[in-house]
Amino acid sequence: MKTKSLKLVMGIVLVFFTILCLNAVIAMNDPVAPFQGNTSAQVGDLITESASELLQSASEAFLFLNEVEIAEKSGLNVSAALQRVDMALGRVEQARRLFKDIISLGNEAGYEEKRIAKLKNFSYDSFARENGLSMETMKDISIYLERGNVLGFYRRHVRNLQILQDTLDGIKGDLLAGRQLQHQVLWSLLQQYDKTMMFGNYASMVFYKI
Numbered sequence: 001m002k003t004k005s006l007k008l009v010m011g012i013v014l015v016f017f018t019i020l021c022l023n024a025v026i027a028m029n030d031p032v033a034p035f036q037g038n039t040s041a042q043v044g045d046l047i048t049e050s051a052s053e054l055l056q057s058a059s060e061a062f063l064f065l066n067e068v069e070i071a072e073k074s075g076l077n078v079s080a081a082l083q084r085v086d087m088a089l090g091r092v093e094q095a096r097r098l099f100k101d102i103i104s105l106g107n108e109a110g111y112e113e114k115r116i117a118k119l120k121n122f123s124y125d126s127f128a129r130e131n132g133l134s135m136e137t138m139k140d141i142s143i144y145l146e147r148g149n150v151l152g153f154y155r156r157h158v159r160n161l162q163i164l165q166d167t168l169d170g171i172k173g174d175l176l177a178g179r180q181l182q183h184q185v186l187w188s189l190l191q192q193y194d195k196t197m198m199f200g201n202y203a204s205m206v207f208y209k210i
Contacts, residue, residue: 033150033207034111034116035106035111036109036111039109040112043102043105046105050095050098050102051095051200053091053095054092054197056087056091057090057091057092057193060088060091061084061189061193063084064081065186067080067084068081068181068186076181078175082172082176085171088168089165089168092164092168096158096161096165099157099161102154103158107151111148115210116150119146119206122145122206124138124141124146124206125138125142127205128202134198134202141153141199141202141203141206156199160195164189164196167185167188
């Protein structure tokens with residue numbers, strides 16, 4: 001399989017992914033979630049667990065892409081590629097399930113209003129500029145957080161995870177059917193991991209700041 005164009009994109013993204021992972025240790029990891037009672041502690045633990053699952057999924061996905069890269073020499077090892085995709089898929093599924101549990105817990109507990117007030121009064125644009133963050137990603141986050149809609153933000157994260165899951169499931173189907181993998185799909189997979197982790201990481205930075 002000829003993948004010269006893919007190599008250039010992967011090289012750039014792998015460097016960025018390495019940098020991103022240094023920050024992603026706290027991706028979606030907010031130990032002081034804005035819910036009443038003991039729910040915040042429970043939610044914090046679940047968010048940490050979900051973030052870990054997402055990072056491990058990304059690791060497996062990149063190992064799968066490595067299988068695609070080395071296929072240029074001796075052909076794709078479908079068994080190895082399928083194993084990596086299965087692992088990535090399972091981790092994303094678990095991350096999504098954990099966040100659905102988080103939403104259920106938060107919905108039942110209700111918000112802690114002082115914490116929500118801080119989110120509503122936070123200067124998202126200024127924070128993004130001061131820290132050299134993507135204004136587009138911060139805008140996506142602020143749509144929810146500046147209204148105090150933390151559960152809405154969590155639901156958006158679940159949708160991002162579902163998109164990842166669907167993409168991985170499609171790749172798995174192609175591998176099982178013996179179809180050639182499309183570069184556009186592989187590029188999309190990279191972008192989806194990037195977007196999903198940045199979405200969580202930026203929100204985590206906001207929660208720690210307030």
